[in-house]
Amino acid sequence: MTDISALQSDASASDVDALLTRVARGDQPAFESLYRSTSGKLLGICLRVLSDRAEAEDVLQDVYVTVWNKAGQFDASRARASTWLGTIARNRSIDRLRALPAPASRAPIEIAETARDPAPSPVSQAEAANDASRLDDCLEQLEPRRQTLIRTAFFDGATYEELATRSGSPLGSIKSWIRRGLMQLKACLEQ
Secondary structure, three states, rough: HHHHHHHHHHHOOHHHHHHHHHHHHHHHHHHHHHHHHHHHHHHHHHHHHHHHHHHHHHOOOHHHHHHHHHHHOOOOOOOHHHHHHHHHHHHHHHHHHHHOOOOOHHHOOOOHOOOOOOOOOHHHHHHHHHHHHHHHHHHHHHHHHHHHHHHHHHHHHHHHHHHHHHOOOOHHHHHHHHHHHHHHHHHHOOO
8 A cells, every 4th residue: 555655754664663652651742743743644545535624634533543542452563553554544434434425315405306317217218119119110011122221221320322332223213212211101100
């Protein structure tokens, strides 16, 4: 973790270890020195997790209360003091983040009226399915050549020129067949 190892840049690792050992014995000046040398980096860890400065500062205060009360539990043979402090800050921040209400539940209720769900509603999905079914039925009523030309032009994105080349028919004929087919589709769909 770069944040935890960065604690060592403000104070050497052995200085932080020594301060924490003194804090475990109730040494208040050592606690103040520990705070001064590590609080900036621990606040950074809290801010990275919480993204809200006020929340991060509250958690940082919690972290140092925990450090004061549990410094005796620190075991230098298991981890560096900076790692132990960083872990407490990270875990307390995650705990606070989980305890906060979700952003949506913190939003004013009036926003719910203006927020739109981008997904289609069940009614619009049913209408779209019905329209697609009607379109397929009407396409089936067309002459096979017109049906193929319209499907290829509109569903595959082929141009009139491409259709003329593929079918070996004159461009004007392709345009006429598609136009007549579309008029038949319109009449069928309006019934």
